[in-house]
Amino acid sequence: MIARTTTLFSATAIAAALVLTGCSGAGGSGDDAAAASGPNLPTGDEISTTADPALTALLPQEIIDKGSIDIAVDIPFPPMAMYDDANREIGFDPELARLLGQKLDIDVSLNKQAFDSVIPSLQAGNNDIIMSGMNDTPERQETLTFVDYTHGGFAILVPAGNPNGVTTQTDLCGKTVSVQKATVQGELLRAMDCGSTPVTVTELPSDLDAQTALRAGKSDAYVADAVVAEYVAATTDDGKAFDVVRDPENPAGFDPVYSGIGILKADTELIDAIQQALQALIDEGAYQEVLERNNISAYAVESAEVNQGAGQ
Incomplete structure (x- = not known):
């Protein structure tokens, strides 16, 4: 599906007339930022969900202490990620990210990051996860674990x-x-x-x-x-x-290849929390609604699995 890949073709960021300047969304990282701005929640006609305390408990303590999950996203890449007229991040990745934050009851900071630097940004500790239409490939699995969220060609x-x-x-x-x-x-x-x-x-x-x-x-x-x-x-x-x-x-x-949320392999607690939160969104139908909003429902996965790109 949507992504940057490893089979014959890789999809990368697609441009559009929505090329606006600006970076991350409301929120920022750290306790001060979270307290000052509040959760980066869905607005307008975006899909929303409810928090699950059992899933919140799965988050690593350092994420809870920080008060947010920092997310690397390459923008623009419509319909996966782009800006609206108010310079707010919209599209599948930002909207799904906000849903994951709601389900885990934690703020999310959407941080604009050039695609060729999204993995280094995790390794440097500047971001916690990647949501940028990234293909799940064996090569990338040497560094990342993928929670796969789309499948297509x-x-x-x-x-x-x-x-x-x-x-x-x-x-x-x-x-x-x-x-x-x-x-x-x-x-x-x-x-x-x-x-x-x-x-x-x-x-x-x-x-x-x-x-x-x-x-x-x-x-x-x-x-x-x-x-x-x-x-x-x-x-x-x-x-x-x-x-x-x-x-x-x-x-x-x-x-067809899988694409997904990239997380450093060593961050096993965060991987588990994101995987279970995505599964909860699939089970309740919110995940499918976000796909439909962005006209990519044909690329849905049936369940939240990890590293399915190993054999493709």
């Missing part, structure tokens, strides 16, 4: 009219494909068996740059999660700028 975005006739993955051979750096897709595209006409991979600092390269004619295609590609195709120039390559043999996208 990837798509190819091309200019409107598909002038180069790209209809399958193999049609990318001999083409230039723009991608965001620090994601796995560049390596995987280069590894495709294309004989004497390999894929030319253009790695750019951000996903917005990669999308802009396609729009400017500097690349022939752009690879993204199916749901993200659909979003960009539908919203850019009122749906007139791009087409999504639709392979009838892969109607849900190419090479």
Whole structure:
């Protein structure tokens, strides 16, 4: 599904017209911040839930003492994460994060973080978990444990009219494909068996740059999660700028993978708390409602499992 991956394609941050400046949401970390701003709760028509004291008791003492869970999220990455007109974080990841905070009865701080630095931010102690459409891969499992929250495939975005006739993955051979750096897709595209006409991979600092390269004619295609590609195709120039390559043999996208919440492997108490809180949200239907709000219900998981990406 949504993500940055390890099978043939990785989805990375998708840009949009919502590129606003600003960083984390209300809340911040630490007791003072939590006391000053109060919980980062759902507002307006967002889905809400109720706290479960039994789940709160699973949180590590240092998280309870701090008063918040610090969450690394790469924004914008619509529909996973973006800003509304009030510069509030919305989309699947921020809205699910606030629900997890409600269920665990603790504040959450949504901290804007470039995708290539989300894992280092955990290792440096600046964030506790990652919620940024990250693919669950064996390589990342060397550092992280994933509580998987989506499952789906990837798509190819091309200019409107598909002038180069790209209809399958193999049609990318001999083409230039723009991608965001620090994601796995560049390596995987280069590894495709294309004989004497390999894929030319253009790695750019951000996903917005990669999308802009396609729009400017500097690349022939752009690879993204199916749901993200659909979003960009539908919203850019009122749906007139791009087409999504639709392979009838892969109607849900190419090479489905799991994506999830990344937590350092050593943080076993936090992993357990997040996993059980997500399962509670699945059981009560709030998780599915957040998926539906963001038009990604086709990528739901049935239960909150960990590290399902090991064998994909």
